[in-house]
Each structure stands twice: as C-alpha cells, then as structure tokens.
Amino acid sequence: xxxxxxxxxxxxxxxxxxxxxxxxxxxxxxxxxxxxxxxxxxxxxxxxxxxxxxxxxxxxxxxxxxxxxxxxxxxxxxxxxxxxxxxxxxxxxxxxxxxxxxxxxxxxx
Amino acid sequence: xxxxxxxxxxxxxxxxxxxxxxxxxxxxxxxxxxxxxxxxxxxxxxxxxxxxxxxxxxxxxxxxxxxxxxxxxxxxxxxxxxxxxxxxxxxxxxxxxxxxxxxxxxxxxxxxxxxxx
Numbered sequence: 001x002x003x004x005x006x007x008x009x010x011x012x013x014x015x016x017x018x019x020x021x022x023x024x025x026x027x028x029x030x031x032x033x034x035x036x037x038x039x040x041x042x043x044x045x046x047x048x049x050x051x052x053x054x055x056x057x058x059x060x061x062x063x064x065x066x067x068x069x070x071x072x073x074x075x076x077x078x079x080x081x082x083x084x085x086x087x088x089x090x091x092x093x094x095x096x097x098x099x100x101x102x103x104x105x106x107x108x109x
Numbered sequence: 110x111x112x113x114x115x116x117x118x119x120x121x122x123x124x125x126x127x128x129x130x131x132x133x134x135x136x137x138x139x140x141x142x143x144x145x146x147x148x149x150x151x152x153x154x155x156x157x158x159x160x161x162x163x164x165x166x167x168x169x170x171x172x173x174x175x176x177x178x179x180x181x182x183x184x185x186x187x188x189x190x191x192x193x194x195x196x197x198x199x200x201x202x203x204x205x206x207x208x209x210x211x212x213x214x215x216x217x218x219x220x221x222x223x224x225x226x
Contacts, residue, residue, distance in 0.1 A: 033214065041197050043152075043217040086151055090213070095165045096142065097201070097215055099151030 002027040006087055006100035013077050013107050021072040021103045023087030031090030032063050033097070034072050036083050043086065046072070077107045111136045113202050113218035121224045122190050130185040130221045134202030140164075141183040142215065143175060144199040152199055158183050159205055187223075195225045 003026040013019055023032075034046040047054050047061040049070065054061050058077075063070040074081055084104050088097040114133045122128050134141050140159045144152035154167040158177035177183045181202075187194055197220045203213035 031213065035217070040219065041146075041199075041222065042219040043199065045214070045216060048214040088151075088215075095140075095157045095159075096154035096167060097144075097152075098154070101151050 002029070002089065002091060002098055004087060004089055004098050004100040006103050008103060009101065010104045011106070013105065015077060015079060015107055015109050017077050018073070018075045019077060019105070021085055023070040023100055025068050025089050027091065029065065029089040030092050031097070032070055033088050034061055034070070035086045035088065037086060038083050079107050079109055081105060082107045113200055113216050115200050115218035115221050117221060118219065119222045121226060123226055124190055124192060126190050127186065127188045128190060128223060130198050131182065132185070132200030132218060133182045135216050138202035138204045139181050140203045140205040141177060141181065142201045142203070143183070143185045144201065146197040146199060155185070190225045192225050195223060197222050
C-alpha cells in the first residue's frame with residue numbers, strides 16, 4: 001500500500017522562527033490534507049491541497065503531485081503552533097485517508 | 110455551522126466489556142469514517158459508512174462494527190475489549206455526493222479517548 005513519510009519527526013523552535021515540514025508519498029494521490037492536532041486530540045484542518053499552493057495567514061502549503069511531496073510552511077511561529085502536524089493522503093481507489101506519523105512541533109517563548 | 114461532534118469524550122471500560130461510541134457528521138455531510146489513533150501514532154482507518162452501509166474496511170477485526178442511521182449519524186461498537194483497544198477514536202465526515210469518490214475533504218471530531226483496564 002501507499003507509504004506516507006513525514007519529516008522531521010520532531011522540531012523545536014524559538015518563537016518567531018520559520019519552519020518547513022515535509023510529506024513524501026509513494027504513489028499517486030488525489031487528496032492531500034494537512035492537519036494540526038491540538039493537545040486535546042482534535043484534528044484541525046489546515047489545508048486541503050491535492051496540488052498547487054495555498055496560503056492562510058502565517059501558514060502556507062505546496063503540493064507537487066508529480067514529484068509526490070507536499071510542504072507545509074510556518075512563518076513567525078507562535079507558542080500556540082505547538083502540537084503535532086499530520087499529512088494525510090487519499091487515492092482514487094479508496095475511501096480512506098492514510099496518515100503519516102506526524103511532526104511534533106514545540107515552539108518555545 | 111455545526112461541526113463533527115462525538116460522544117462521550119472520555120470512557121473507561123474493563124477488559125471483555127463492550128463499548129459504543131457516537132458521531133454526528135458536519136452539517137450537509139453524508140459519509141462517516143472512523144479512525145483509531147494509538148498514542149504517538151497517526152490515525153488508522155477502521156471503516157467508512159455511506160448510505161447506511163459499510164463501504165470500506167481497514168485492517169481491524171470483526172470485534173469492531175458500526176452502524177449509520179438515516180440522519181447520517183454513526184456508531185462504532187467494539188466487543189470483547191482488549192487492553193490494546195485503548196486509544197483515541199476519531200470520527201470524520203465528508204460529502205461524498207458533491208465531491209466524488211476519493212476527492213473529499215474530511216473534517217474530524219474532537220475524538221473519544223477510550224481506556225481499557
């Protein structure tokens with residue numbers, strides 16, 4: 001089955017720093033989502049981005065479907081950005097989302 | 110606009126017992142999927158319900174079963190609980206009719222944290 005790999009697994013930043021999270025996937029996908037999981041466990045939708053580039057405030061994402069990767073950019077990080085970031089993909093032949101193992105981000109004040 | 114809601118938020122059960130978790134999808138959504146998230150891991154797909162039928166199932170034993178009601182809400186049932194069933198159970202809803210198979214943005218509830226002792 002399709003493999004989804006996220007890097008780095010852990011990231012510690014000082015408040016105000018920028019960061020790039022990466023998601024590689026091993027097969028063609030037609031659905032890609034980025035989520036932020038808060039300390040209470042809820043998955044917050046960041047981007048639905050099977051291809052192209054999107055921006056939402058300090059966050060932006062780019063998916064290059066032909067090269068099978070997606071990037072999530074966080075600029076001017078804040079302590080509230082801390083948590084786990086997941087990339088999840090979906091394929092034409094399947095209804096399910098396949099998640100990566102996540103990037104655990106800690107932003108220090 | 111009501112988001113995905115799950116109940117209860119926390120649950121403690123004893124090995125061998127049965128548990129039922131509930132999910133109401135986002136307003137306008139007709140499809141519900143269930144995921145299990147063990148500590149420190151990404152969510153794993155259990156199954157998906159659409160038009161009151163199980164459409165796809167992940168690699169989970171028959172102890173895990175579900176149901177979807179005419180109002181699109183769903184239940185996840187787990188029988189003969191094992192210690193390893195302790196996890197966060199997440200419900201996701203999508204709009205299958207509008208966006209077509211495989212091209213759906215999923216929205217998740219806050220989860221039910223199940224502890225089996």
